[in-house]
Amino acid sequence: MKTAAFLLLLALPLAGHAEPPPGTHGQKAPAAEPMKQFQWRDEAAGYTFVGPPRWAGKVKAIPLASAELAKSGATSGVKFVAGTTTLLVLLSSDDERAKAVTDAGNRELSRHDGHIVADHASKDSGALALTDEELAQAVQWDGVAPGTAVR
Template sequence: MKTVVLALMLGLPVTPQATPPPGVHRENAPAREPMKRFSWRDEAAGYTFVAPPRWVGKVRAEPLTSKELAKSGATSGVRFVEGSKTLLVLLSSDEARLKALTGTGATELSRHGDHVVAVKVGTVGDDLALTSEELGSAVQWDGEAKDAASR
């Protein structure tokens, strides 16, 4: 008993200490993991475009200017670019403007309710080009099951 009282008075631990969890006591934080998936979100239309992992770190998304949107008839759009090559352009609009979208060379990709997503494929035959299966499952609408596409 005297040993315990003496240890408490001196501030010595009475029981053996466990190893502290990572990040405590000035340990280095874990290294950041690289991004594992490429996705782009269109809040206005309510969908997320998910590309294959080979796009990660290579492809960037550039929103279309208002002039480009007006010319295409879309309400929102994005261009996916690798270097100076345009891989594809996604255009979204409501069903009433679908004729304007397809009239500019875009092809309907997916629809959900009144929203329509059309695509213009840029570089074909590139190693980053999407297959028809990848393109068909790339659009994920809000409220639908994962990997489900509406046509």
């Protein structure tokens, strides 16, 4: 009798390892999707432009040609395009050329450590247009906490 009871006790842990019933208990959670984000990096000036999530997959960054840069007085620049519409043009320069960039009709957006970023926004960008708040937070300088205002 003791042997039979002992064997029953040994069999109990084996019964606890049964498969869970089909349904939500036995299914794995769906894989997490990465957060969609639009980013463009300017190595020369030392900043990253972070666009709103609605730009992800819709907007392309096209570096400006040297003729366009010479006309604006900037050292580097990029235009953000959705289809055939130019949404925004960013120009960066050093402090010495800042006046030439702003005199060409561009608005100074941010300044940090001897570099400036100026913008020329399109008037009719539609749903992809940036608000003033989004534009103010879009430029993230190297070594500065995101969301910190730098002028």
